[in-house]
Amino acid sequence: MILALICLAAIAAMILISCGNSVQEKRMITVSILPQKFMLKKIVGDRFEISCMLNEGNNPEAYEPSMTHLMNIEHSVAYFCIGYIGFEDAIVGKAHVNNPDLKIFNTSKGVEVIRGTHFSPEGEHNEADPHLWTSVANAIKISQNMLAAVVELDPDNADEYTRNFNAFKSELDSLDSRIKSQLAGKQGSAFLVWHPSLSYFARDYGLRQVSLEYEGKEIPIDKLKQNIDAARESGAHVLFVQREFDSRQAETIGEELGVKMVKINPMSYNWETELENIANAIANN
Ligand SMILES: [Zn+2]
Known part of the structure; x- marks a missing residue:
């Protein structure tokens, strides 16, 4: 009886230790903006830690990352760019020096960019409009790109990520139909x-x-x-x-x-x- 109790205690301890390890080992992905974090969370759930560069109220067109944010990138396995935001290139360059294994994914790949709404610092009017995320159609593309990236980072859980993506995609489709019918007139x-x-x-x-x-x-x-x-x-x-x-x-x-x-x-x-x-x-x- 005592032996059985000792065995149980040992098994419980082993479970606790292994759970503790898996929490510690959770890998981190850095994204640029909170809408990206929202979309990525829908796909990965709790399987990755998600660090975000910009907080609410930060202006993406005049942003300087803090030390904490730069450290988070250095501890990340991947950086998911939103694309067309000036600070991203600078950050990626710096982060690569200290974290050469960092994988970079452009999550707005395939989005048809709008030009002519923004001015470059030199006053040119042909800049790509960076606000890609204010569109449900674009969010679907961004999420698709994110799915492909996380499957590459963690192929063992590909089925789970795909299921999560499909559920999120239906959510986005119905959001799009709701807005369409609301604005039809x-x-x-x-x-x-x-x-x-x-x-x-x-x-x-x-x-x-x-x-x-x-x-x-x-x-x-x-x-x-x-x-x-x-x-x-x-x-x-x-x-x-x-x-x-x-x-x-x-x-x-x-x-x-x-x-x-x-x-x-x-x-x-x-x-x-x-x-x-x-x-x-x-x-x-
Ligand atoms: Zn703008």
């Missing part, structure tokens, strides 16, 4: 936004995005009337503003136009809710 209509972060959303649903800022900055006084007139002529009833591109001018113009101001946060982990809020605001105004 709004084809061709315009909405205002301070910074052009909803270009892909507009393309998906046949809407027109009118951005108020001027060449990525505040509007100079001599252009103000022109921008306000353009906004008025667009017939839009809603103006989206975003914390990371905050501007006092947006509020003043919104008041002058008498449009509804709606705060959005497409950089949030609650990515689905954000897209639904955007669709609701357009459908109801």
Whole structure:
């Protein structure tokens, strides 16, 4: 009897030790933005640790990573880029020096990029629009790319990842149909936004995005009337503003136009809710 108890205790101890090890051994993937973290979590569940470079409210176009973030990349097995964000190239270069085994995956591979909404630091107007994630169609492509990458990183659990992806894909398909039917009557209509972060959303649903800022900055006084007139002529009833591109001018113009101001946060982990809020605001105004 005592012997049996000792055996049981030994087995229990072994289970505890092996569980402890498996927690320690969980591998880390670094992503750039929270919507990516949300999508990746849907696919990998708890099988990987996910570290994210940008926190809520960080501006992806003017971002300097912290030491903690750089250390996380050095401890990661892979970095999942979102693509077309300037800081990613710099980070990948630095991280490779200390972590030469780091695998890099471009998760926006295959997404048809929109050009002509963003200015380069040199003032050129042909930059790729980096806000790829404000689109359900793009999210499906991004998630597909993520699935392929995690299967490569952990082939033993490929079936599980594929099942998770398929479930998430149905979720995304129904989100897309919901938004489509909500906006069916709004084809061709315009909405205002301070910074052009909803270009892909507009393309998906046949809407027109009118951005108020001027060449990525505040509007100079001599252009103000022109921008306000353009906004008025667009017939839009809603103006989206975003914390990371905050501007006092947006509020003043919104008041002058008498449009509804709606705060959005497409950089949030609650990515689905954000897209639904955007669709609701357009459908109801
Ligand atoms: Zn932008």
